[in-house]
Amino acid sequence: MYMCGLDEFISDMTGTQVWTLNEDQRGKYFVVSLSGGKDSTAVLLKLLEHEMLVHEVVYVDTGKEMPEMAKHIGRLRDQVEAEYIQFTQLQLEKPFEYWLGKHVKTKGKHKGKKGYGWPDHMNRWCTSLKIQTLKRYYKQLTTEHETVEFIGFAADEIQRTENNKDSRIKEYPLVLWDMVEEDALKYCYSQGYDWGGLYDKFARVSCYCCPLSRLSELKYVYKNYPELWQDMKQMDVKSYRQFRSDYSLDDLELKFETEPERLSLFTA
Numbered sequence: 394m395y396m397c398g399l400d401e402f403i404s405d406m407t408g409t410q411v412w413t414l415n416e417d418q419r420g421k422y423f424v425v426s427l428s429g430g431k432d433s434t435a436v437l438l439k440l441l442e443h444e445m446l447v448h449e450v451v452y453v454d455t456g457k458e459m460p461e462m463a464k465h466i467g468r469l470r471d472q473v474e475a476e477y478i479q480f481t482q483l484q485l486e487k488p489f490e491y492w493l494g495k496h497v498k499t500k501g502k503h504k505g506k507k508g509y510g511w512p513d514h515m516n517r518w519c520t521s522l523k524i525q526t527l528k529r530y531y532k533q534l535t536t537e538h539e540t541v542e543f544i545g546f547a548a549d550e551i552q553r554t555e556n557n558k559d560s561r562i563k564e565y566p567l568v569l570w571d572m573v574e575e576d577a578l579k580y581c582y583s584q585g586y587d588w589g590g591l592y593d594k595f596a597r598v599s600c601y602c603c604p605l606s607r608l609s610e611l612k613y614v615y616k617n618y619p620e621l622w623q624d625m626k627q628m629d630v631k632s633y634r635q636f637r638s639d640y641s642l643d644d645l646e647l648k649f650e651t652e653p654e655r656l657s658l659f660t661a
C-alpha cells in the first residue's frame with residue numbers, strides 16, 4: 394500500500410506535517426488523478442481528510458463540462474491549494490471542436506478526411522484524447538519523480554483495475570477502503586460536495602455534448618441549458634456524421650418538444 398499517514402506525534406512536536414513512510418513509500422511522488430466524478434472526488438477528499446501525503450492533483454478539462462462540474466472542480470482546487478498541494482489542470486492539445494471537425498486524419502481508411510465527427514461507442518476519440526493528455530503528463534512527471542497515481546475506481550469496479558495495467562505505479566484507494574460507487578457518492582455528499590444536484594439528474598456526469606448520454610440526460614440539457622444546446626448545434630455543423638445513429642439533434646428537439654414528460658429521468 395502506498396498511501397502514507399501523518400505522523401501525528403512528530404508533526405505536533407515540529408509544528409509541520411511529517412508523514413510516516415516505509416521503504417516502498419520513501420522518495421515517491423503521490424498524485425491523484427481527478428476526473429471530477431464521485432469516485433475520484435471521494436479518493437481526493439478522503440486522502441485530504443486523513444491528511445495522507447499528496448503532492449499533486451491532476452485534472453484534464455475537455456472544455457465541455459457541465460457548469461456545475463466546472464464549479465465543483467473550482468471548489469476542489471481551492472481546497473487542494475489551501476493545503477499547499479499543487480493542482481494541475483490540463484487542457485486537450487487543441488479544442489474539442491478542432492478534433493470533431495477540422496483535424497485532418499493521417500492514417501486509416503479515412504486518411505485525408507476532416508474531423509472525427511461525433512463520438513460513439515466504437516469511436517470514443519475524445520476519451521482517448523483525455524487519456525493521451527494524461528499519459529503525456531505522467532510521462533513528463535516520471536522523468537522527474539517516481540510517481541504513484543491514486544485512481545478512483547470503486548470496489549465494485551475491480552475489473553477496471555485489471556484492464557488498467559501498464560508500467561505506471563497505480564493505487565486504487567476505494568478498493569482498499571472497500572467503498573463501492575454508492576459509498577463514494579454518499580461520502581462526497583457528507584463532505585458538502587453535491588455537484589449542484591447533478592447526480593440526481595445524471596447517472597454519469599459527463600460532457601454536456603456527449604452522444605453516449607441517456608436520452609433523459611440529453612433532454613435535461615436541452616430543457617435547462619439552451620446556451621449549451623446551441624453550442625452543440627454549432628458543433629453539429631462541423632461533424633461529418635449525425636449526433637447519434639438513432640437521432641440527429643433536430644430529431645431530438647422534436648422528440649423532447651412533443652413527448653409527454655416522463656416520471657423519472659432514469660427511464661430512457
Ligand code: SF4
Binds near residue numbers: 455517519599
Ligand atoms: S463524456 Fe462523452 S463526449 Fe466527453 S470525453 Fe467522454 S465520450 Fe467524449
